[in-house]
Amino acid sequence: MKIDKNDAHDRLEHLLEDQSETISRGCDECLKKNPLAISILSRMPYVYIFAFAKTHDDGVSKRLLWQPRMLKPEAQTNSMLFRAKKNSDIIEICWNIPQKELWDQYRKGNLMQNEIVCWSIHQFVNNRKELEAPHPEDLQEERLKMIYSDIILEQKQKKQLDKLYATLRSEEALTDSPFYKV
Numbered sequence: 001m002k003i004d005k006n007d008a009h010d011r012l013e014h015l016l017e018d019q020s021e022t023i024s025r026g027c028d029e030c031l032k033k034n035p036l037a038i039s040i041l042s043r044m045p046y047v048y049i050f051a052f053a054k055t056h057d058d059g060v061s062k063r064l065l066w067q068p069r070m071l072k073p074e075a076q077t078n079s080m081l082f083r084a085k086k087n088s089d090i091i092e093i094c095w096n097i098p099q100k101e102l103w104d105q106y107r108k109g110n111l112m113q114n115e116i117v118c119w120s121i122h123q124f125v126n127n128r129k130e131l132e133a134p135h136p137e138d139l140q141e142e143r144l145k146m147i148y149s150d151i152i153l154e155q156k157q158k159k160q161l162d163k164l165y166a167t168l169r170s171e172e173a174l175t176d177s178p179f180y181k182v
Helices: 005-033 035-041 100-106 115-126 128-132 141-176
Strands: 046-055 062-069 079-085 091-097
Touching: 005 035, 005 046, 005 062, 005 079, 035 046, 035 062, 035 141, 091 115, 100 115, 115 128
Parallel strands: none
Antiparallel strands: 046 062, 046 079, 079 091
16 A cells, blocks of 8 residues: 555644644643632642543543642653643643553654653653652642642532532422422
C-alpha cells in the first residue's frame, strides 16, 4: 500500500489540532465549572490541573478526567499536569506523559515527535524528583493546610444548606398538596 506523505501530514495536523482543542477545552471547563477549582482559585494565585485517562466499563474507549489540585501530584504515565494562574489565560504545561507503550512514537525523527512529551518522558525516567518538585511560586505547606481546611468547611456548609433547601422544598410541596390540612 502506497501512502501519500501529504495526506498523512494533513491527517497528523488534524489529529494534533483536535488533541490541542480537547486539552484546551478540558482545562477551561475545569477552571470555570469545577466547584473545587473555583474554590481553590478564590483563595490561591494558582491551581494545578491533573488530567489522566480512564478506560470505560466497555474496556475499549477512554475518557479524560480533569482534577484541580493545590499541590503537584506524583508523576505517572498516561497523565498530564498543568498549572493555571489566577486571573490569567496562562496555563503552564508541567508534564505530558503518555502511556509507556506509546513512548517510542514521540521520539525525535518519528511522525508523532513532540518536544514536550520527549522532555516529560526523559524527566519521568531520569529526574522524577525534579519533575515532581514544587513550583518556585507555590504556597508553603502550612498555608495550603489552612486553605484546604477552609475549603472542606465551605463544602460541609454547602451540603448542609443544600439539605436544608431540599427539606424546605419538600415541605412546600406538602403544603401545596390538597391533602395538607391545617
